[in-house]
Amino acid sequence: MTHPQHDLTTTPITADLLRGALDLERTGHGLLPHRLPAWARAQNTDPQLAMAEAQPSGVRLVLRTRATVVELDTLPTKRSYAGAPPRPDGVYDLVVDGHLAGQAVAHGGNTLTIDMATGTADHRPGPVATVRFTGLSDQDKDVEIWLPHNETTELVSLRTDAAVAPVPDRGRKxxxxxxxxxxxxxxxxxxxxxxxxxxxxxxxxxxxxxxxxxxxxxxxxxxxxxxxxxxxxxxxxxxxxxxxxxxxxxxxxxxxxxxxxxxxxxxxxxxxxxxxxxxxxxxxxxxxxxxxxxxxxxxxxxxxxxxxxxxxxxxxxxxxxxxxxxxxxxxxxxxxxxxxxxxxxxxxxxxxxxxxxxxxxxxxxxxxxxxxxxxxxxxxxxxxxxxx
The missing domain is CATH 3.40.50.1110 (SGNH hydrolase)
Structure with missing residues (x-):
């Protein structure tokens, strides 16, 4: 795990910095984005849906900042299927002013091994991981970090070398x-x-x-x-x-x-x-x-x-x-x-x-x-x- 540098400032991850989630669950590690609200999850008994809605497809951190360095601590849950080829790690996309500017993966995290033959799943805890993006311009810019669409991701900590603010409403539909x-x-x-x-x-x-x-x-x-x-x-x-x-x-x-x-x-x-x-x-x-x-x-x-x-x-x-x-x-x-x-x-x-x-x-x-x-x-x- 990469440790934060002394010149990086931690910003609390709050709802106004996130888009694409319908609900945010406070966990022992941080925030877990959900794509169904809590009352809907309470009406569901299907493990497949429970896994799918907690995978943050389309969910992204959206910031207005002059930062040249952005670090995000996360706790991913990586899944695999017994007997099947290993699945690649989930990808984090860095989008700056609408253009893909970088990609990273989070090494570590929990693992969930699913046995389709028996219908069982083995969950093993793992460490918090860090994704780090550097070399950004020092100009004001819209920065988006798209979370892995196929990997449950708890958001633990956000660090930057300049102040962070929510992106103003651009009037987009x-x-x-x-x-x-x-x-x-x-x-x-x-x-x-x-x-x-x-x-x-x-x-x-x-x-x-x-x-x-x-x-x-x-x-x-x-x-x-x-x-x-x-x-x-x-x-x-x-x-x-x-x-x-x-x-x-x-x-x-x-x-x-x-x-x-x-x-x-x-x-x-x-x-x-x-x-x-x-x-x-x-x-x-x-x-x-x-x-x-x-x-x-x-x-x-x-x-x-x-x-x-x-x-x-x-x-x-x-x-x-x-x-x-x-x-x-x-x-x-x-x-x-x-x-x-x-x-x-x-x-x-x-x-x-x-x-x-x-x-x-x-x-x-x-x-x-x-x-x-x-x-x-x-x-x-x-x-x-x-x-x-």
Missing amino acids: VWLHHGSSISHGSDAASPSTTWPAIAAARAGVELVNLGLGGSALLDPFAARSIRDTPADLISLKIGINLVNTDLMRMRAFTPAVHGFLDTVREGHPTTPLLVVSPILCPIHEDTPGPTTFDLAALATGQLRFTATGDPAERAAGKLTLTAIREELSRIVRQRSAADPNLRHLDGRELYGEADSAELPLPDQLHPDAATHRRMGERFAELGLGSAG
Whole structure:
């Protein structure tokens, strides 16, 4: 661990220095950002969602400062899967006046080893780590530290060699996005290069990312969290996790979508609201879930997924991506007569057949870093730009 220099001043980490979190929990070490409020977490019993919402995708420290050195002490929790290849350390992105200016990783921290075969997890405590950025200009500037999108991160201490102040309101619109692990940032290169972060940067909006890995399941508490969060633009990416988990049939899906939209509209009656259907995922286009690990690939050290449902069961209401896209389009058409600010975007416009041929999903489920960039650039235009 790097020890603070004598000429560095510690600044308390407070809510006005953080963006993208819906709640901050005081822990024995510092502050733990959450992407769901405490009351919503209390209604959840799923360990997957508990892990996902505590991973700070889109959460960043935002400072106005002349500092040339910035140090941040954190306590990360790094996860791994028994029998799978090691996961890389989470990346911290330093963005200065809107441009990526540095990257770092936090060595140390806690480790969580998950055994998918037994459903157990082994948690081992570790030391606080320090990330350090140096060589910044001594001019007034906006400094953002984007926290690792896939690594639970407790914020312990912030040190700089010049005073720090909250960044003033620039009048930028707030875009709130809810989706699956793809929106969360699975397999993106870094937290500021997930597709929602790229789209937000290109469109000049402030991101609140409620992409929750494995957990975009039309939960009522998620809808109420969105309802209660200030936003100028809202998008909801619905579908893939419902197939992954084989959670519901079409009979439950349709009213659940209506109910989710009704709840969001209670807090945002006229806010532009975009419903986005799933991107192309060949294994689930016409084959229902559940999705499982490909054990043959895992035996060779590769992490891949496979669909285990029976395509014939679609007739009985089992969900596939094709069925979900058709129904979401129909629901939005039906509702938009009375809700002119409600729109639909077919996810295959972000990643479709031609993209799949050029940039196939490496694990059959999640896009790689290049695909995140492509999706972000497209969404900036189709969802947030002149076409949105």
